[in-house]
Amino acid sequence: MKWNFEGKNAFITGGASGIGKKIALDMASSGASVAILDMNEELGNKTVEELKKAGNGKAIFLKGSVSDKEGVEKLIDQAMVEIGDFDFVINCAGILRDFLVSRFNEKFWDLTLDVNLKGVVIVSQAFVTKWVNESRAKAKEKGEKYLPILENKPRVIVNIASLAAEGNAGQLAYAASKAGVVGVTLTMAKELARYNVRTHAVKPTLIATPILGKLLEREDGKFKDYYEGRIPFGIGKTSYVSDPVCFLCSEGGYFMNGTLIPINGGKMDGL
């Protein structure tokens, strides 16, 4: 067991594939119960079977889109009935629709911002509203306006941003969505510390997952060679993102809030 998440519950969007799936597997095999919310039903059901084998906690799949506020709120209520209260919320669902500013595509812009940015806010606010209400109710019971910070249950939100947040040619909407995620992360970190909630973002470089589509196969592997040449330590694996995320959720990350961790493969100037 790499981490000790015994008795912890994790809610992971985009958990059916790629980075989210790896985080879900690492958390499940470290003792956590896991709910994954994803649009892809086939992969979601398959991943849940793997999660059940990986650990002895509960594992459930919730089919839905992070950009559907009403739907997300219902699915979170369902997950809380089936699993219980959540300690970790990992916002990992994301899409890639690339275009240059000179080829602005409004449909792709709206879709990317809806999923990658609004989706993070929709899922986070659904949990945060419950946590703030819980805190206020406990304070009221004690006849106080605010509950002392450490009397709130400790919780962690980790958002998967990207190094593209710093700007990347050809990724207008994606870069804007991930820069938005950074702003949202820092804002939540400032607002939520008083409720004992830590909020972080990680900013990976290129990681080999299905989101890249056929990018790495293009022109007989020339694209793969190009990206491998650009990133000193090469194209990343999903564990390079999962490990820092698990650390942030672990006891070792307890004293940290509002961190933005670049997972840059050794490259210091963006993607």
Ligand SMILES: NC(=O)c1ccc[n+]([C@@H]2O[C@H](COP(=O)([O-])OP(=O)(O)OC[C@H]3O[C@@H](n4cnc5c(N)ncnc54)[C@H](O)[C@@H]3O)[C@@H](O)[C@H]2O)c1
């Ligand atoms: N792979 C990379 O190079 C890379 C680099 C930096 C950041 N990221 C980010 O990491 C996250 C995970 O991406 P990945 O690389 O694992 O790709 P992936 O395609 O393997 O996983 C993304 C998952 O999100 C799900 N999803 C998409 N739209 C959704 C929606 N509206 N509601 C719910 N689920 C939805 C997909 O079904 C899929 O399972 C994304 O936010 C991505 O932007 C990836």
